[in-house]
Amino acid sequence: MVGHLKNRNVLMFAGVGLLFVLTGVLQSWNLSLQILNIGILSAIMALGVNMQWGYAGLFSTGIMGSVALGGLAVVVVSAQPVPEAWAAGGPRLLLSLAFGLAVIAAAVTAYRRMSGRVRNWTVAAILVAGFFAYRAIYDPAVTAIEAFNPAIYGNIGGFGLPSLLSWPVGALFAGVAAWAIGKVALGLRSDYLAIATLGIAEIVLAVMKNEDWLSRGVKNLIGLPRPWPVPYEVDLQKSPEFIGWAQNWGFDLITSSTIFVKLLYMLIFGIVLLALIWISERMLNSPWGRMMRAIRDNEVSASAMGKNVTARHLQIFIIGSAVVGMAGAMLTSMEGQLTPGNYSPLRFTFLIWVMVIVGGSGNNWGAVLGGLLLGWLWLIVENAGPVFMGYVTMPLPAGALKAHLIDAAPHLRLVTLGAVLLLVLRFSPKGLIPEK
């Protein structure tokens, strides 16, 4: 029985692999590899969500927020510094942020130490006065920073450190945010976590779109360095070694350089993915993992056995978000630019959810399979959808209706995805690779 299941799983992975091979043969290897790299990153995000949902039964709709925070980490760590902007307002800005945190800490302390009506008024007074004082320090600093050469900079710049370093920092950012939100919303009804996380994700995105000093907002931040050891295509095309190698094999120089870069990304992302799967499997099969599943399956009895349900939920919520945040950082460092407009809840929250549920909640390999399969489907429909719709509408005369149908084709994937989610939940709720 076990052997039979194993074979089935291997076959399914082989099937997904075949999809990528077919894309490579029929369309282009560049496209296939590009989809695969994003698919691997989606699989990592799905692993993180699977920890929250599959191990612990937490439904968070703020995945997009973790991805975006990961992207922000790349800017903070590896964007080139802008000394002029820093000199204009950097220290004052840091002071204002520290002051803001101090105000919140003071309010929390007052809330804990005092009692009755006096407490409520004191906390309110600290927060209101603190807010205005914070703005008084913060606003001039931001104006000064954003005034410096806004066409190119207008931001405070990053530390200019290697991009690879931003991956763990992305995990840290997302983890800290998850701690704050988890402190508030965990331990309440499960729906509240869903609504609260949906909100925090939108706020993270609003900050990234509007705080120009941080990451240039919707003006986008381009030219982020690549992670070691990925070279630039232009440099490859000039390197004599690479030219010699390509000529030796009879490859086109430009195509082979782009494919080489993508293969390198695939290798690095693949190593990270495998390491994460290994760690996740170890976690899941440890006493800790059994405790998590016990809590998921029956919170009341687990807490009667002396397990601190809320604390364990907070722990897994932070770990899962951190994994997603790291994948977000990897995505941004591969793209080399931060475009806040690209973060949409449908793509980065709900799609990841569908991946986990289709792949198999609670099973790490299932989450990875779902990530690769739906990652492929999502991007291939984007590329092939209009072409397909063109064939379907061939008999129609050219006109408004035909143009509308072809324009509408990319939205078909939303309907398809919703239908896939509903069908899997209804007829095969354990997913493609069920939990053991």
Added chain:
Amino acid sequence: MDILNALVAFLNFVVVPGFSYGSQLALGALGLTLVFGILRFSNFAHGDTMAFGTMWVILITWWLQGMGIAAGPLPTALLALPFGIAITCAFVLGTDRVVYRFYRKKKAASIILVIVSTGVMFITNGLTRMIIGPEEQSFADGARFVMTAQQFKDMTGLQEGLAIKSTTAITVVMAGVCVALLFWFLQKTRTGKSMRAFSDNEDLALLSGINPERVVMVTWLIATALAVIAGTLYGIDKSFRPFIYFQLLLPIAAAAVVGGLGNPLGAIAGGFIIAFSEVFVTYAWKKVVLYLVSVDLAPTQLLQLLSTDYKFAVSFSILIIVLLFMPTGIFKGK
């Protein structure tokens, strides 16, 4: 010091917009809270139901406009509204029959229903975008103003004008009528009473012979009608864009939670609390303050607490405060 002008500016830029936005949120939150009370899950597809229904209202409005039919000074959309509601109700009852009923029979955990509702959300959202496209549409016609700022200035001789858009007046009146009808229905009719009984105690209601499928159906119908009305009012007041309607889910859910999930009265209060907080925090108070202080004290900045881009942060903060300090909401929901 010019208190009258300050007051008029305050009414014009804070109270009136807050009132119409609050009415729209309240109608949306009522639908969400009713579904929660009866079916016991937070319906993530609610914002997209609003978008789907508003889309049909827009399409029918265009068709009516093409036929040369208009409602005089009122927007044509009001004529199209019943048809939009009917189509959307049919769609929502279809999703209940095909999707939700299965999980209800199985007595699935509420979180499963929430996830299922995100699947419905995907489909509804996709259909809306396929049929009308993701772009912004505006479909308001009829008279623009009940009272323009100039008319008010001529009438009162004040410096500041108070404009009442006709969409604002329609929104507030329609919301009032809907709420009155809903409460009459819930308090006085047999079906309404059985809905409240079902919401209070499902087992007891079943024992007293209430037909659960009928209660569920009526709930979906009312929630959908309210959602389409809210969506249409928001659309003629501002404009229609599928993505904006998806995002409206957040303030609507915040309103429902703040008022206490499952409590209709709370949903209305919550809608106004969220709307007024949003307007208060994102309004640039300079204009009002200028009338109140002497010239040498005049502020140089806009006096805006938060930029309008952060309006989600307002709903969210209120949501968090309520969750922390009174988890069942102000009006004691579930």
